[in-house]
Amino acid sequence: MPEFAVELRNVSKRFPGPSGEIVTAVNNVTLQIRDGEFFSMLGPSGCGKTTSLRMIAGFELPTAGEVFIHDRPMGQTPPYQRPVNTVFQNYALFPHMTIGENVAFGPEMKNVAKADIAPRVRQALEMVRLPGYEKRKPKQMSGGQQQRVALARALVNRPEVLLLDEPLGALDLKLRKEMQLELKTLQREVGITFIYVTHDQEEALTMSDRIAVMSGGVVLQVGHAGDIYERPNCKFVADFIGETNFIEGTVREQQGRAVSVETSGGLLVRAEAEAALTVGQKVFVAIRPEKMQLGPREAANIFLGRVEDVVYIGTDTHYGVRLAGGQRARVREQNTAPGSKPVAQQGDEVTVTFVAAAARVLTE
Amino acid sequence: MKKFFQAFRSKDSQRGLWLISPALLWMIVLLIIPLILVVISSFGLRDPDGNVIYTFSLSNYVRLAGYNPAGFDTLYIEILWRSLGLAFQTTALVILVGYPLAYFVARAPVKRRNLLLFLILVPLWTNFVIRVYAWIMILRTQGVLNGVLGWVLSLAHIPFQPLEMLYTPGAVLVGMVYEFLPFMILPMYTSLEKIEPSLYEAAADLGANALRTFLRVTLPLSLPGMVAGTILVFIPVMGTFIVSDILGGRQVILVGNLIQRQFLDARDPAFGSAASIILMIMTLIVTVFYTRTFGFGEELTSA
Numbered sequence: 001m002p003e004f005a006v007e008l009r010n011v012s013k014r015f016p017g018p019s020g021e022i023v024t025a026v027n028n029v030t031l032q033i034r035d036g037e038f039f040s041m042l043g044p045s046g047c048g049k050t051t052s053l054r055m056i057a058g059f060e061l062p063t064a065g066e067v068f069i070h071d072r073p074m075g076q077t078p079p080y081q082r083p084v085n086t087v088f089q090n091y092a093l094f095p096h097m098t099i100g101e102n103v104a105f106g107p108e109m110k111n112v113a114k115a116d117i118a119p120r121v122r123q124a125l126e127m128v129r130l131p132g133y134e135k136r137k138p139k140q141m142s143g144g145q146q147q148r149v150a151l152a153r154a155l156v157n158r159p160e161v162l163l164l165d166e167p168l169g170a171l172d173l174k175l176r177k178e179m180q181l182e183l184k185t186l187q188r189e190v191g192i193t194f195i196y197v198t199h200d201q202e203e204a205l206t207m208s209d210r211i212a213v214m215s216g217g218v219v220l221q222v223g224h225a226g227d228i229y230e231r232p233n234c235k236f237v238a239d240f241i242g243e244t245n246f247i248e249g250t251v252r253e254q255q256g257r258a259v260s261v262e263t264s265g266g267l268l269v270r271a272e273a274e275a276a277l278t279v280g281q282k283v284f285v286a287i288r289p290e291k292m293q294l295g296p297r298e299a300a301n302i303f304l305g306r307v308e309d310v311v312y313i314g315t316d317t318h319y320g321v322r323l324a325g326g327q328r329a330r331v332r333e334q335n336t337a338p339g340s341k342p343v344a345q346q347g348d349e350v351t352v353t354f355v356a357a358a359a360r361v362l363t364e
Numbered sequence: 365m366k367k368f369f370q371a372f373r374s375k376d377s378q379r380g381l382w383l384i385s386p387a388l389l390w391m392i393v394l395l396i397i398p399l400i401l402v403v404i405s406s407f408g409l410r411d412p413d414g415n416v417i418y419t420f421s422l423s424n425y426v427r428l429a430g431y432n433p434a435g436f437d438t439l440y441i442e443i444l445w446r447s448l449g450l451a452f453q454t455t456a457l458v459i460l461v462g463y464p465l466a467y468f469v470a471r472a473p474v475k476r477r478n479l480l481l482f483l484i485l486v487p488l489w490t491n492f493v494i495r496v497y498a499w500i501m502i503l504r505t506q507g508v509l510n511g512v513l514g515w516v517l518s519l520a521h522i523p524f525q526p527l528e529m530l531y532t533p534g535a536v537l538v539g540m541v542y543e544f545l546p547f548m549i550l551p552m553y554t555s556l557e558k559i560e561p562s563l564y565e566a567a568a569d570l571g572a573n574a575l576r577t578f579l580r581v582t583l584p585l586s587l588p589g590m591v592a593g594t595i596l597v598f599i600p601v602m603g604t605f606i607v608s609d610i611l612g613g614r615q616v617i618l619v620g621n622l623i624q625r626q627f628l629d630a631r632d633p634a635f636g637s638a639a640s641i642i643l644m645i646m647t648l649i650v651t652v653f654y655t656r657t658f659g660f661g662e663e664l665t666s667a
Contacts, residue, residue: 059565079568092566096584105580109571157570 002071005161005193006033006056011065013051013217025051027217028065033161033195035070038187040196040204043214044240049197052214053163056195058082070160080109085154086163090170091146093138099125099149100134106157124156125149127186144175151186161193168203180206201241205229213237233274235362238286245292245329247285251277251361259361261285265325270300271359284362289332291358294319294343299353305329307348317342321352406637414631424638440622440639447619448646450533450608451601454540458597459590461541462548466589467582469549470556481553484546492543496610499539503529503611531613539607544600548593555589556582591658595651602647619643 013026026048033039041049054060055067058079067074069083085106093102103121112120125131128148138146147167154162164183168176184207187194198204204211205225212222213236221233232238235246247269249261257272261283271285296302305321308328319331319342331352333343344350406424408416428440469480487495502508510526517524529535559582567577605620612618619639626636 057565057569059568078573079565080571080573084569086566086569088562088566090560090562092560092562094563094566094581105567105572106570109567109576153570 003034004032004068005035005037005070006195007031007068007071008052008055009066009068011052011055011062011067013048013055013060014063024217026055026062029214029217029219031212031219031222033193034210036191036193037209038184038194038196038207040198040208040211041214042198042201042204042211042240044199047214048217049199049214050165051217053086053165053195053197056161057084057086057163083160084163085157085159086165087147087150087154087167089166091138091150091167093146093149093153095138097138098134099130099136099138099141102138102149103134103153103156106153110157120156121152124152127155127190128152143171144179147171147179151183155186155190155192159192161195164194164196166198167196168198168200176203183207205241213240215240231274232286232360232362235284235286235364238360238362243289243330244286245289245327247287247327247329249283249285251279251281251283253279258356259283261361263325263327265323265327267303267323267325267327269359270356271361272356273361275363277361277363281363284364285359286362287329287354287359289318289330290316290334292329292331292352292354294321294331294333294350294352296351297353300356301352301354301359303352305350305352307344307346307350310342310344310346312342319344319350321350323352402637402640405634406641408634408637410632410634414633416634424635425642427635428638428642443617443622444619444642444646446533446616447602447643448650450537450540450618451598453537454544454601455594455598457537457541458545458548459594462545462552462593463586463590466549466552466556466586469553470559477557481550484549488546493606493610495543496539496607499535499542499611500530503535503538505530530611531615533612533616535611536608536616536618539611540601540604543607544597547596547600548590551592551596552586552589555586555592559585587658591655594654598654599647599651603643 008029008031011026011029012024015023015025017023025046029048029052031052041052043049051060055062056069056074058074058077058081061076074082093099094105097105100121103124104117107117107120121134122131125133128151130145130148130152133141133145133149138149141149147170150167167183168179171179180203183194183196187207196204196207205228208225210222210224211228213220213228215236221228221237223231228237228241232241232244238244239246247261247263247267249263249267249269252260252262252268254260254273254277257274259271259273259277261269261271263269269285273283277283293299303323303325305323307319308322309320311318311320314335316332316334319333321329321331323329329352404418405416407420407422408418409421409423411417428444430436430438430441465484469477469484472480500507504510505526505528507530509529514524514526563581563585564577567581572580603620603623605618605624608616608618608621609624619642623636623639623643626632626639630636
């Protein structure tokens with residue numbers, strides 16, 4: 001059994017743009033997607049995630065590089081001969097066919113024996129919790145139901161890999177949350193590799209075994225949700241996933257992982273870096289708001305500041321603090337105490353503290 | 365029908381009634397009343413001056429069926445049969461020629477579609493009769509087509525006898541197809557253009573090659589356009605007389621020519637009216653049968 005369900009080796013895709021220029025949608029991407037994992041490609045629109053997915057499906061052919069599915073190079077193989085199926089963003093159900101006919105379409109095209117098709121269709125619809133809906137037409141169903149039909153229509157073919165192109169994008173928030181969990185459960189049940197394209201970082205963090213963060217046609221970081229959130233490898237990833245405070249400065253000195261960064265306002269921030277930096281180099285120190293605290297305590301970084309705004313959001317209270325060096329930081333305090341009151345008011349002088357390990361030095 | 369009247373009772377549809385009243389008036393004055401007059405005169409007789417004697421006689425219909433004082437003659441039945449056959453052939457050919465073209469336009473880049481549609485409509489700027497006359501230049505013995513054929517064959521040293529193409533059923537068929545092609549292309553284009561491109565991708569994704577995608581997805585989804593186009597082509601072709609008049613001469617007489625001659629040359633409006641009624645009934649039967657089979661495609665277009 002090959003280790004990777006899908007492998008992209010140095011894949012690039014260039015399109016002629018609207019005014020004749022060449023647009024590089026995907027630039028020399030190499031990815032290895034393991035068998036049976038829930039893999040997400042995450043990034044803002046235009047980052048190349050959908051184009052990458054379409055190259056796996058065969059709707060686009062790479063300009064350079066090669067796509068492998070279970071070690072087989074795909075080359076010019078047309079979509080209808082690839083062992084993958086796609087769930088489209090707009091579902092793309094055939095409006096002139098019933099739900100049963102839609103789901104049966106794939107097996108029919110694969111020349112599955114007639115007698116076997118009906119039970120497979122029934123089983124697929126049961127799997128997506130729509131038993132007995134065979135006779136309905138797509139337009140008689142809600143968006144969420146159509147989404148499930150699209151899933152059943154893809155999974156009934158027992159593909160080696162299932163490709164999902166922002167499949168929950170058109171659903172409302174509550175339904176989307178439900179479907180996220182359902183998709184994750186379904187994936188574990190069927191054991192098929194899912195490749196999931198989304199621009200929603202929360203969605204990716206919730207469902208994925210591993211995530212590839214993409215921007216500008218390039219894969220910036222691949223890792224578990226925790227890796228990407230706790231140890232982003234560049235400013236873009238730290239900024240795109242969750243909320244981050246960036247403190248700009250120059251490297252004063254580095255000893256192993258420990259780095260001191262001096263800001264323009266004269267603050268000295270103690271942080272950690274994985275890469276070797278040069279003294280005087282321009283860097284960003286990234287700290288998550290929940291890793292900063294208000295009030296004095298022992299920490300490598302202790303700064304004075306003034307509270308500019310207080311936002312109470314139930315589970316947490318967010319404080320906007322102007323540090324003595326001029327930088328703004330958002331600090332998140334959890335409201336764990338019963339009847340908890342804000343620890344500071346607008347205009348209060350406060351102390352902001354964080355440990356060096358929570359602060360990561362990143363380059364652009 | 366009950367629903368229809370119920371709709372009139374609500375306030376909204378009273379406003380609707382106001383909106384349709386100009387069209388309704390137009391239809392009553394220019395369609396319903398004349399139609400009633402035609403029905404009445406079709407049961408009349410011809411007086412020596414060429415006027416209608418209003419009475420109730422079936423003699424016009426009996427004459428159309430082939431019985432006249434001199435004996436039995438299939439002339440009129442042949443004309444009706446020929447008209448029906450030509451209308452079917454025209455519609456079939458228009459679909460065969462128009463479908464690929466409509467598909468090509470619908471799948472062209474958005475910017476180019478308007479240009480292509482424009483090019484399809486450009487011939488309609490020229491007068492209908494002039495366009496038909498142009499075919500005389502092409503089809504006649506000394507015409508363009510024979511000229512080109514003769515030149516090509518002379519290159520291959522094959523002796524060439526100019527073909528007699530004008531004033532044949534084939535010439536009428538070519539003229540009809542040419543005249544009515546845009547009326548098939550436009551509704552078919554509209555149907556094809558509405559198909560989500562992702563449906564083609566979904567079909568390919570599920571294992572359908574180009575041919576099976578066409579048969580299972582494209583064709584069924586474009587059927588409403590084809591039905592609309594067929595109605596727009598078949599009905600006028602059944603009744604037209606100009607194309608057959610110009611390209612068919614005295615050789616190809618259709619029911620349209622028959623009616624025209626009764627009113628203008630033979631001065632027998634009563635018999636002409638009867639022929640009109642028969643034409644209408646034939647067209648109606650075919651149209652009803654056709655739409656019963658294929659539907660107007662409502663459940664597809666409203667998707």
